[in-house]
Amino acid sequence: QVQLVESGGGLVKPGGSLRLSCSGSGFMFSDYYMSWIRQAPGKGLEWVSYISRRTGHTDYAHSVKGRFTLSRDDAKKSVYLEMNNLQVEDTAVYYCARGGRGSSGLDYWGPGTPVTVSS
Amino acid sequence: DIQMTQSPSSLSASIGDRVTITCRSSQIISTHLNWYQQKPGKAPKLLVYDSYTLETGVPSRFSGSGSGTDFTLTINNLQPEDFATYYCQQSYSTSCSFGQGTKLEIK
Numbered sequence: 053q054v055q056l057v058e059s060g061g062g063l064v065k066p067g068g069s070l071r072l073s074c075s076g077s078g079f080m081f082s083d084y085y086m087s088w089i090r091q092a093p094g095k096g097l098e099w100v101s102y103i104s105r106r107t108g109h110t111d112y113a114h115s116v117k118g119r120f121t122l123s124r125d126d127a128k129k130s131v132y133l134e135m136n137n138l139q140v141e142d143t144a145v146y147y148c149a150r151g152g153r154g155s156s157g158l159d160y161w162g163p164g165t166p167v168t169v170s171s
Numbered sequence: 172d173i174q175m176t177q178s179p180s181s182l183s184a185s186i187g188d189r190v191t192i193t194c195r196s197s198q199i200i201s202t203h204l205n206w207y208q209q210k211p212g213k214a215p216k217l218l219v220y221d222s223y224t225l226e227t228g229v230p231s232r233f234s235g236s237g238s239g240t241d242f243t244l245t246i247n248n249l250q251p252e253d254f255a256t257y258y259c260q261q262s263y264s265t266s267c268s269f270g271q272g273t274k275l276e277i278k
Contacts, residue, residue: 087267089215097207097215097258099267111265114172147214153265157205157220164214 054078054160058148061165064138068169072133074148074162081129082106085152088122088133090144091164098144102152103131111153116142138169173198173261177270183278188249192273194242194259203263206235206244209272210255218257219244251277 060072074086087102101112101122110122121134131148145166149158174197184190194204202222207215217226219235222242232247246253254277259270 096272097269099269102267113266153262153267154203155262156224157217157226157262158260159217159226161214
């Protein structure tokens, strides 16, 4: 069955960096767009970034553009979200999901990994 | 960027009721509109994609409609497990933006 599992979350100081990973199984990873979505405590969902299949084209929310970089390694069935210059407002649970722009919804989600930015 | 606006923000209803949640986009998005259900502490779950297509395994009491800028999610015969927060999301443009959510509570 399809499974997504995130890792790499944790506590970091403002200005610091983290690298989140998302590993997929149970499907042909290279055939799919992959996305990251975050949810700040008590708040709604915010789309963060997606990466296309094949070309690896990426796009980012304005709030993270220039600080976050999304990449993929299809051989390892994984995507990686490099987060730099983290701010307090980046504190959230980060979810990895299958799908992206133009796709028929984000049909599978990981359980999420928490990121806390605090001094 | 495309903004998604849901209404209402919260809703109280009883078991067996029919409820409707509305989502409006700031630009035309054809039928590239998806609906998700989220329960506390859990990842969201896809309910409806491309405006009206039910995801596999989702009960038929859920239905979606709309195109262009105005969309609805309807839940007939509310069941206890339906009390959750619902989000719309557009997959038309690069921002893939979500609505702010509608919390459905038991009356």
